[in-house]
Amino acid sequence: MFERIWKKIIRREKFSLWAVPALCLWLCSFAYRLIVFLNRKFSSTLVHVKKPVISIGNITVGGTGKTTTVMFIAKTLMQEGYRVGIVSRGYGRTKKNDIIEESYKLISRNPSEIGDEVLFLAKHLTDAVFSISESKSQAVKNLDEQFDVDVVIVDDAFQHFNLYRDIDIITYDAAVDDNLMKMFPYGILREPKSSIKRADIIIITRTKFHKNINELKNQIESLNPNADLYLASFAATEIISEKQTLPVKYLEDKSVLIFAGIGNFRAFQRQAQALCADIDEALEFSDHQIYDNKLLKHIKLLADKYDSDLILTTGKDLVKIENFDFGRDLYYLNQVIDLDPGEERLIDKLEKKLNLKKAKS
Numbered sequence: 001m002f003e004r005i006w007k008k009i010i011r012r013e014k015f016s017l018w019a020v021p022a023l024c025l026w027l028c029s030f031a032y033r034l035i036v037f038l039n040r041k042f043s044s045t046l047v048h049v050k051k052p053v054i055s056i057g058n059i060t061v062g063g064t065g066k067t068t069t070v071m072f073i074a075k076t077l078m079q080e081g082y083r084v085g086i087v088s089r090g091y092g093r094t095k096k097n098d099i100i101e102e103s104y105k106l107i108s109r110n111p112s113e114i115g116d117e118v119l120f121l122a123k124h125l126t127d128a129v130f131s132i133s134e135s136k137s138q139a140v141k142n143l144d145e146q147f148d149v150d151v152v153i154v155d156d157a158f159q160h161f162n163l164y165r166d167i168d169i170i171t172y173d174a175a176v177d178d179n180l181m182k183m184f185p186y187g188i189l190r191e192p193k194s195s196i197k198r199a200d201i202i203i204i205t206r207t208k209f210h211k212n213i214n215e216l217k218n219q220i221e222s223l224n225p226n227a228d229l230y231l232a233s234f235a236a237t238e239i240i241s242e243k244q245t246l247p248v249k250y251l252e253d254k255s256v257l258i259f260a261g262i263g264n265f266r267a268f269q270r271q272a273q274a275l276c277a278d279i280d281e282a283l284e285f286s287d288h289q290i291y292d293n294k295l296l297k298h299i300k301l302l303a304d305k306y307d308s309d310l311i312l313t314t315g316k317d318l319v320k321i322e323n324f325d326f327g328r329d330l331y332y333l334n335q336v337i338d339l340d341p342g343e344e345r346l347i348d349k350l351e352k353k354l355n356l357k358k359a360k361s
Helices: 002-010 019-041 066-079 116-124 136-146 193-198 213-223 248-253 265-275 293-306 343-354
Strands: 053-057 084-088 099-102 129-132 151-155 167-173 201-205 228-240 245-247 255-260 278-284 310-313 330-340
Touching (some): 002 019, 066 151, 066 167, 066 330, 066 343, 084 116, 084 136, 099 136, 136 151, 213 228, 228 248, 248 265, 255 293, 278 293
Parallel strands (some): 053 151, 167 201
Antiparallel strands (some): 228 330
């Protein structure tokens, strides 16, 4: 509920009643800015491990395509023959114990144990090793000590200042309205935009949703002229259910109800609108939403009301929904990344920078 109200405040029209609570958020943003500064200045001693570490993070709260990027880089490295370890906090889980397991074991766990993002990644990265902990530094140490991997990818570690990284990658969402790019909680910035200068690689995501991508590219290059810069668009190639996989062309003459509990619902909604004949209803829930029976029944009632042909969500949401009959098929929109320049240049950069060597089989 609080997240929903917060989004209404920061998305408000210029002159509205939401301007009053917005003033409170503006004042709070100064306190948050101070906390960010102190956190960085007084971080504890850097934790180093033997294996090369890649951080994939962002400078905003909410979705920037980070999970899709983690999967893309991890999968590409594994296709090159490297054994990849992935570190995550396991956002949204209710249990807080440390877990370190190979993905084929992890996929039998409940998302309340490991988090929706981890479960979704584990289902697609079948040969990866996952280390989950409230402390990313501890998770990296656990992985380094217990498994022989070639490279460690840390999900969302750009603000984790007490962990040494060999490469910092950030994803920057081009679909985000410029008016939202203010310090949290007045906006969605986790730290000032100038922090981009710490990144080694910057991937601008959802580039097709920006009115002038060259202007945005120039702005980012002015903040960090030394970073490698990539433009990325997310293409939806297919929709996937528990029973079948279909091309997105299947949606062209369908009326669809969509729902999701993700950081950037509007980008998902815009993508779905471009693919479907009609969007009956678009339900935005809190990030890492827990789907109980009451909520699922509510979704079904709306789908029945509109006589929707099918229901569409995201992969992270679908893994949290089991054995519920919506009276129609539930699919998730599968995303692939198209990089400019191509993935070959990115992987070559990682291999050379990290001096990657494949583990002996």
